[in-house]
Structures are given as structure tokens and as C-alpha cells.
Amino acid sequence: MAMARIGETPTAMIDRVASILESFVGQRPLTLAEVARGSGLPRSSAHRILQRLVELGWVERNEFKYALGHRMFELGTQFTRQRSVHRAALPVMTELHRRTGLTAHLSMLAGAEILHLERVGVWPGDAGEWCAGARQPVTRTAAGRALLAAIPRAEWPEIVFGTLPTCYTVRSTVQLDRELARTRDRGGVAVDPQGCALGVTVVAAPIATGDGGHFALSLCGPTKSVRTEAVIADVRRAAAAVWRQASGIPPLRVRATETRPTEPFGRASRTVGAIWSPDAEPLVG
Amino acid sequence: MAMARIGETPTAMIDRVASILESFVGQRPLTLAEVARGSGLPRSSAHRILQRLVELGWVERNEFKYALGHRMFELGTQFTRQRSVHRAALPVMTELHRRTGLTAHLSMLAGAEILHLERVGVWPGDAGEWCAGARQPVTRTAAGRALLAAIPRAEWPEIVFGTLPTCYTVRSTVQLDRELARTRDRGGVAVDPQGCALGVTVVAAPIATGDGGHFALSLCGPTKSVRTEAVIADVRRAAAAVWRQASGIPPLRVRATETRPTEPFGRASRTVGAIWSPDAEPLVG
Secondary structure (H helix, E strand, O other), X not given: OOOOOOOOOHHHHHHHHHHHHHOOOOOOOEOHHHHHHHHOOOHHHHHHHXXXXXXXXXXXXXXXXXXXXXXXXXXXXXXXXOOHHHHXXXXXXXXXXXXXXXXXXXXXXXXXXXXXXXXXXXXXXXXXXXXXXXXEEOOOOHHHHHHHHHOOHHHOOOOOOOOOOOOOOOOOHHHHHHHHHHHHHOOOOEEEEOOOOOOEEEEEEEEOOOOOOOEEEEEEEEOOOEOHHHHHHHHHHHHHHHHHHHOOOOOOOOOOOOOOOOOOOOHHHHHHHOOOOOOOOOOEO | OOOOOOOOOHHHHHHHHHHHHHOOOXXXXXOHHHHHHHHOOOHHHHHHHHHHHHHHOOEEEEOOEEEEOHHHHHHHHHHHHOOHHHHHHHHHHHHHHHHHOOEEEXXXXXXXXXXXXXXXXXXXXXXXXXXXXXXXXXXXOHHHHHHXXXXXXXXXXXXXXXXXXXXXXXXOHHHHHHHHHHHHHOOOOEEEEOOOOOOEEEEEEEEOOOOOOOEEEEEEEEOOOXXXXXXXXXXXXXXXXXXXXXXXXXXXXXXXXXXXXXXXXXXXXXXXXXXXOOOOOOOEO
């Protein structure tokens, strides 16, 4: 086992480990040479560190290829499992998806992007940017603009407009300010029709929590069939319900829960039923 | 910035970082003293390493408490996002949950435990062991026994029976062998009635993939209302569909897909519709 060079600091060593682990992001399994190139480390250092990471389960080796290991996944899930907003959102998102068919996201502000923490539903497919663990630019997304509208401007991240995937993407401060004004007019709910991808409409509301971080709940569906006004009302109620649950406030019991014949157990329905009125407008035409 | 002690090896430094990150598992946010105690490191070392981990986003600090950070979550999601079995399973699990109300898990063998990689559905609640990222003992669970029945005995992990949460928990090699024989009689599908928790029945099937690792798909629901035979048929078909999709084999098109009025878009239904026959028996009585 090699000795550390004299003068090597703990920070330098942590950074080497980090650069190796980060080199796997967005990649298929990598060879040693690719890891060394990606992390900017000499091949011998990369190999020594990889060996230990494999022993820890943080990296796994399959013949001559390396990839992130299952222990990394377990550590990562601790981030969401320890958050009351995630525990509160999951049943609400699941019920919302089951009832509407739309895809629900829980996202948080991470620099000038939003990071998706949870997704229930598979539409619009497994394209990278919609997955749990993926990021989207804050200005482009309904979730991002719902958060910007809710946060004092002094606390905003630096705003960058970056690439513009469609002709509907918000591309200037003037457009952004107009969208934020509309969001505030809707009581904080942001709507993004096709700003991320053609044919995709997203509706988002912020969730006020003391959970460390800024969180938003959103629903996305096909632009041509989403009934925006109904989705706005649903997202608003859902975000409020998650906030109440995460804050330990008993749920509002506006109407009795509708019995669903295919729902074999009561817990989720009881919690969520109070939020959704059974005669709510259908979300899609 | 402190210098590494002469003679400190890279492995020792990696282990320190690992012991700090691992000390957060299953914990609420920790103080510096708790992190030092949990990791077995001197307070000064723990502090120095934590500082760098905070800068990297791997740990976050909120006043005097530390917790795992969002960058750790993003790295962790790479583990599942890079696996074709996960991409293939998610639409199948989502549709299965929407149709039946039962909770679907995708799990993998990790030592003598199964590790849940994905969950669709919230029942039986947010108790630790059923979450994505949580583990359950291999002998106790339907997923674990479905995998043991599918793997040559020479490749088994060491079998430990451990704690026995209910009177139905498999507790001996004789019982395990009997359950595995039953599993093989069912064509590889394992059933666990109340072995993990009273009132919870789980049905699981292995997914044969070349994806590195042993994976299983399972459905769980309340023992008193689950129609086991129908669930067995469903889990078997779902596991086969995931295998076909993950292996790049076109899906079987047995019957036409039923049109679902609440499903506004076609992709998931088209993929999954071929697997589920519209006049299949309902899963719950």
C-alpha cells in the first residue's frame, strides 16, 4: 500500500476521491483509463483509490469496467429519507398520479437549477432531465419560477438563461419578470407551457417548509390535453397539503373520501382523500 | 490547512471520509460531536473533513447540525439511472400500481439482504424497511427467496436468520428449503404471507438480466384482501416484461391495449398494455 506523499493534505485526498466519483456522472461504466482521464488523476492513483472504493461498495467493478456502486445509492437515499417534505409529498404525489395520469415531481433549488428529488409517473419518458436525480435550469422550469417568485430577490441564485430548447423558453429578464408577475397573480403557482420541451406543460407550486432548502411540487402532462386551470387548482391544493403534513398540521377535512374500488387499503386514501374533492374537475379533456 | 501525518495512506484517508458519511445513515442531522463519535475520529479531523465535504455539497450544514447533502443524492441516483433493468421496470411498476393499488418494489441482492432500488406506491407506510434505499433480510422476504431459488447454491450469500418479526417468519434451513421448493413449483415466484410484518403479503419474481447483480420485482398488499393467485400471475408477467425490455427484446403483443380514460398519453400504456390483459382477474377481492 503506497504511502501518502509528504505534504499531501486531507483536502487534496478528499478531492481526488470526489473527482473519481464525479467522473461517473452521466456516464456508462468506465475503464480505468477513462476514470483517470475523467478525474484528471494519474492512472496509478486512480487505480489505488478505485480499489478501496470497490471494497467499500461505493464503486463496483465488472470485468474491466467500473461504475458507481449500490452503497453510494443507499447513502444518497438518506438525503431524501431524512426530509419530512419528502415523506409528506410521496403519498400526495402517488395519489395525484393515480387519479390524473399526470407525472408528479418534487424538486428543490440547487444553485441556478432545480434538482428532481422524486418522480411519480413515467411520462415524458426516461429522457435524462425528467428523472429523479436530474437537474433543469431554474428559469426554464415551472418549479424554478415558482421558487423564484417565492424567494426574496436578494436570495436568488445568479440567473443564467443558457440554451433555449424551444421557441417558448423564457430567454430574458423581461420575460422572466413577466412570468413571475403572472405566477404571483396565480397565488404562487407557475405554469410552463412547452418551455422545456415541445408538447410538455408543467404546473408548479412552492412548498413552504422549515426543512432546509426550497422545494416545489409540480405536475406535467401533454400540452394538447392538459386542462391548465384544473391542474393549477390541484397543484395548489397538493402543495398546501404537503406543507401541512410536513409541518405537523392536521389535514383539512373538507369532504368525505370517495371509496375507490381498486384501492385495497385505506391509509393513503384517508390522508389524501381529504385534499382531493371527489367531484373535482377532471384534469384532462 | 493541516498536513497529512507522515505515513498516512490514501486508504486511511478514504476510510475516514467513508466513516463520516456512513455515520449519517439512519440518523437525523448530527452535531460535530455526534459525527466524531459515530465515525470514531478525533473531533478536529472530523471537523476538517466535514468542512471540505460541505464545500463539495456531499454534506450540508444547517446551523450546528450536519446531514448528507444533495450532491450525494445526485451521485446515488446514478446507480439506478445507469441500469437498463431500472429503466425497464419503472413504467411496468407504475402501471401495475395504478391498476392494482398494490405497492411495487424493484430490489437487488446485496450480501445477505435485499436492497430496494425503487418503490411505486406508499403502502405499508413510510416505515424504514419498505423505502427505496432500505434493506430487508434475504430469507425473510419474497424477493430474497425468489432470488435464492434462482441462483446456484454455490453463489448464495451466507444465510443468517436473525430477528424474527412475526410468527410467520422463515426461521430455519428446513423452512427455507421448503419455501424455495414451493417457489420453484410456482415457476420461480415466491410468496411471503406476513413474514416481514403482520398483515403484509408480498409476491416476488426474479428478473434475469445481464445488468450486473440479481434483481427481483415484487408486489405487496394487505394479506386479508390480496388475491394471491392473481398477484402471482401478474408479478410473473411483469418480471418477464421487464426482462424483455431490459434485454432489448420486443414486447409480446398478446391483446390490444384497453383505453384508459384518465390516461392522457400513450407511451406507458402502449408499453405495458401488451403485458396486462384487460380482462385479467382483479387482484383484490
